Amino acid sequence: xxxxxxxxxxxxxxxxxxxxxxxxxxxxxxxxxxxxxxxxxxxxxxxxxxxxxxxxxxxxxxxxxxxxxxxxxxxxxxxxxxxxxxxxxxxxxxxxxxxxxxxxxxxxxxxxxxxxxxxxxxxxxxxxxxxxxxxxxxxxxxxxxxxxxxxxxxxxxxxxxxxxxxxxxxxxxxxxxxxxxxxxxxxxxxxxxxxxxxxxxxxxxxxxxxxxxxxxxxxxxxxxxxxxxxxxxxxxxxxxxxxxxxxxxxxxxxxxxxxxxxxxxxxxxxxxxxxxxxxxxxxxxxxxxxxxxxxxxxxxxxxxxxxxxxxxxxxxxx
Numbered sequence: 001x002x003x004x005x006x007x008x009x010x011x012x013x014x015x016x017x018x019x020x021x022x023x024x025x026x027x028x029x030x031x032x033x034x035x036x037x038x039x040x041x042x043x044x045x046x047x048x049x050x051x052x053x054x055x056x057x058x059x060x061x062x063x064x065x066x067x068x069x070x071x072x073x074x075x076x077x078x079x080x081x082x083x084x085x086x087x088x089x090x091x092x093x094x095x096x097x098x099x100x101x102x103x104x105x106x107x108x109x110x111x112x113x114x115x116x117x118x119x120x121x122x123x124x125x126x127x128x129x130x131x132x133x134x135x136x137x138x139x140x141x142x143x144x145x146x147x148x149x150x151x152x153x154x155x156x157x158x159x160x161x162x163x164x165x166x167x168x169x170x171x172x173x174x175x176x177x178x179x180x181x182x183x184x185x186x187x188x189x190x191x192x193x194x195x196x197x198x199x200x201x202x203x204x205x206x207x208x209x210x211x212x213x214x215x216x217x218x219x220x221x222x223x224x225x226x227x228x229x230x231x232x233x234x235x236x237x238x239x240x241x242x243x244x245x246x247x248x249x250x251x252x253x254x255x256x257x258x259x260x261x262x263x264x265x266x267x268x269x270x271x272x273x274x275x276x277x278x279x280x281x282x283x284x285x286x287x288x289x290x291x292x293x294x295x296x297x298x299x300x301x302x303x304x305x306x307x308x309x310x311x312x313x314x315x316x317x318x
Contacts, residue, residue, distance in 0.1 A: 004197055006174050006176060007197075009174060012039050014304060014307070015198065016039070016187070016307060017143075017197060018038065018039065018040050018041045018199070018200065018204050018300075019041065019202075019204065020041040020042070020101050021043060021151075022046075022078070023046060024205065025042055026042065027046075027061045027065035027068060028068065028209045029204060029207070029300060030042045031064075031068035032300035033303075034065075034073045035301065036301035037071075039074055040065070040300075042061050043076050044076075044077070047061075055088060062095040066096075074097060075092045075097050075099075076100065078102075078104045078105070079102055079103065079106065080104035083105075086110065099119065101122045102122070103143070104152065107133065107134040107137040120140045120141075122141045126153075126158060127154065127156050127163070128166050130142075132171060135172070139173065140173065141175065143176040145178040145199075146161070146162075146177075146178065146179030147160075147239075148180030148288055148289040148290060150228075150239050150286050151239065152236060153230065153239055154237070155233070159180075160177060160179040164177045175195050175196060176196065177193065177195035177197070177198050178200070179288065181290065182290040183203075184311045185310070200303075201287075202288040202290050202291055202294065204303060205217060206221055208298070209299065209300045210300075217297050219285050220285070220287050220294055221295060226292075228240060228241055228242070228288065233253070239287070239288060241285040241291065
C-alpha cells in the first residue's frame, strides 16, 4: 500500500483513521484500529453519557488504550462542546497523546496551544474556505468530510467526490477524505482524488470491538442504499437511519416549524438510547449513507486489513 504524508505525520503504517464517534469511540475500538496499523481515535465521553464525569473518563480511556496498544492513537474534540475550556485538552497532553482530530468550531481556538505541546492537529472541514482557514491557523492536516457522512453535516451539502479534489488543490497540507468510505474501493478513489488518507466512522460501528448496542449494529448491516436521511436542514443537518424520530422531525419541518422548535422534537436522550439501549425504531441511529454497503459485523482489524489487501488489487486492475 502507498505510504503518504499522513503516515509520516502520525507515525502509522496505513493512512486509515477511525472517526471520533461520540459515546462509542472508546479504548477498545481505538486500540484495535491502531494495532492493525491505522490510527484509532478516542472520544472523551465514550461509554460515559454523564458530561460531569468526562474528564475522569477521558484519562481512564487513554490509559486503557495505552495498555492495549503500543501504537499511536488520538483523541477527538468537538470544539462546539468544549468551547474555550482546555481542561480535557490538558488531560490528553498530560497523558502523552500526540494526535487529535477536531471539528465543529474554529481551528484558531486551540491549534497553536496543541502544537506548542507537540500534538499533531487534524481539523475537519466541509468546504475550500474552511480548509484554507484551517491551514492558515497552522493545522497539520485537514479532514475533508463530504455530505455522505453520518451525524452533523454542513449546510453546503458538498459531496466527498467533489469536495476532495477542490480542497487538495487549495491547500498544501495533507488532506484526509471522509464521508461515504467503507472499503478498499473508496480508499483507492479517495487517493485518486488527491487525498492522502481516509477517515471512516460508520464502517467501524459495525465491528465486534464497538460498544454500540447490537441492535444499532444490526440496523446498519440491514440498511439499503436509501435507508439514511438528512433531517434538521433548518437548524442542524444530521444524517442517520430513517426512523420514527426522523419522520417526526420531517413532519415538523414540512409544517414550517422554526429552528428552535425543530431542536425540541428529538429528546436529548434519543441518540444515547439508540447507541446504548438499541431502540432503533423510535430513536436516532446516527450513521453515514455508506451503511448500505456494509453487509456484516467483523473485527476492526479486519476492516483495516481488507482495505490494505484490496487496494493493491484495485490499483493493479485499473
